[in-house]
Amino acid sequence: MKVGLIRCMQTEDMCPATTCFKVMNTKKIAFENIEEDIEVVGLTTCGGCPGKKAVTRAAEMVKRGADTIVLASCITRGNPIGFACPHAEQMIAAIEKKVGNEIRIIDYTH
Secondary structure (H helix, E strand, O other), X not given: OEEEEEEOOOOOOOOOOHHHHHHHHHOOHHHOOOOOOXXXXXXXXXXXXXXXXXXXXXXXXXXOOOOEEEEOHHHHOOOOOOOOOOOHHHHHHHHHXXXXXXXXXXXXXX
């Protein structure tokens, strides 16, 4: 699996994504049923509210080899501050439309 990880821009100053990387490396939580090796091919942010840049950034990571786009839990679950992105569902739908059905979308990490 080649992962393109997208995280919340407003959370990046308080979280260096270490838990996201840890759960990928140990194949825990969102990655517990993944059998193949996991390689992170890109890490970026959504670009800030309302997350429109996440769509083009996901497409660019796919061009660069990602077969899976993962939205970090700061977007969909609000980790670490408990405030999920109000635009998460719309962002996911737009990413799916842009990258197509052959690209796997995982909507959280931990």
